[in-house]
Amino acid sequence: MNQLKATSEQWKGLYEAAAAFKKAECWRYVTNSHIFGVENPFNKEIGYCCILGNGGEMYGLAVYLGTESLETLLSMLNGTQEIDPMFSQHCLMLSFDSRTELYPAELKQIKKLGLKFRGANAWPTFRLYEPGFFPWPIQNEEEVLFLSLALEQAIEVVQAYKNNLDAIFIREDNVFLTRVSDGDRQNLVWSDEWLKPMILEKANANEYLANPIDEFRLAKAKKLLKGFVGIWEIDCFFSYVPIDEGQRPYYPMIGLIVDQESEQILQFGLTDQSGIQGKMAEFLLEMIERVQVVPKEVWVCREEVFHYLKQALISFEIQVYLKSELPAMEDARIEMMDYLIGGRG
Structure with missing residues (x-):
């Protein structure tokens, strides 16, 4: 333009x-x-x-x-x-x-x-x-x-x-x-x-591919693993709290990992929209490195999130499921928004 x-x-x-x-x-x-x-x-x-x-x-x-x-x-x-x-x-x-x-x-x-x-x-x-x-x-x-x-x-x-x-x-x-x-x-x-409106081209998996993770780092994290835990729900979404820096305020995206059984937020991170594709696997890997366990299952509700995480999921042999709903995620989203709005005030 x-x-x-x-x-x-x-x-x-x-x-x-x-x-x-x-x-x-x-x-x-x-x-x-x-x-x-x-x-x-x-x-x-x-x-x-x-x-x-x-x-x-x-x-x-x-x-x-x-x-x-x-x-x-x-x-x-x-x-x-x-x-x-x-x-x-x-x-x-x-x-x-x-x-x-x-x-x-x-x-x-x-x-x-x-x-x-x-x-x-x-x-x-x-x-x-x-x-x-x-x-x-x-x-x-x-x-x-x-x-x-x-x-x-x-x-x-x-x-x-x-x-x-x-x-x-x-x-x-x-x-x-x-x-x-x-x-x-x-x-x-x-x-x-x-x-008739012009026909949109369907997105393909390659559009969602994240930057590759260092294989040496993945191998090191795998050696330190102590076991498996339950189900982690993973999603990303826009924050309602804009960030005002640069020429124009923007809404950052939040990456969130939630333990399904306890509904506890395990990991979160903020990035701009263009960065979320490369950050989701990083959030997951940081979580694994910190607690030295991997989930038995990961649940996501959108196909693009699976593609963001794909390399890490395959490396750690984590079973992933695409679900229409993530039962623990909604309350976690609300909790995260309350936290960010409170922090802003």
Whole structure:
């Protein structure tokens, strides 16, 4: 994605598009189940638009980027989303909020453009939601331009279909009304097409492979083993407590090992999302080195966790089971979150 920062003129265009969208009150006509696509003319990716506000709580537009994000949106709407949307959705979002919810940089931008807003649900915010990261104000040129276009096209769609909304309701044939463009950036001509989302390639096991563990270290740990114990449940998940370091706060991932019988937390560790793949086997090996025993069984509830641990599991000849639920893990997760939130305070 183009990382050039948006110009003042481009920002002004976005605020004008947001004002027009608010004036049109699109949420009066559609619900969040009336999803339609807008093609990004800069990279041809489809942004799937969900208008917010019909329920009277939050007003705005969310543009879910690509097929994977669309699937996240659909699973949220039908109640099958397993991961908290905070950690899974990838979208550009306009929402109308109170002044206190804006970042200093957003207030500075509004002042610089000579704009004025007053009251609740009056201040436009433009945020990027990205898995593993804290929602953050958009900054680059492409995000600003595409969100401006999406807002304009949302108005067009609602005006065209407000008397025939069933036409853009979620359809069983998995075809979505999509606004596509032709022409150059300065003279885009838009039209309707009914398109199926691009097919996602299925992840393969190689995508989950962790960095190899030192075989000498594994051999040394095996020599020091004193026996076997019961069942260890192992999982990894996002923490609700963001870490604010660098340019943008992120949600770290927690690796957790729990003894099933006692429900005691045996080992945990924090890392960023990109590091969890290489850290899970390390957490397990550190645990084995410390207590000098291995479990008779390891239970996991997601295939990728098995792949993260695979080298260590094979080396120690540990039987592993993929389960739909981990009975001791849920309470351990809650305990860990309470600990982290308490530590933060």
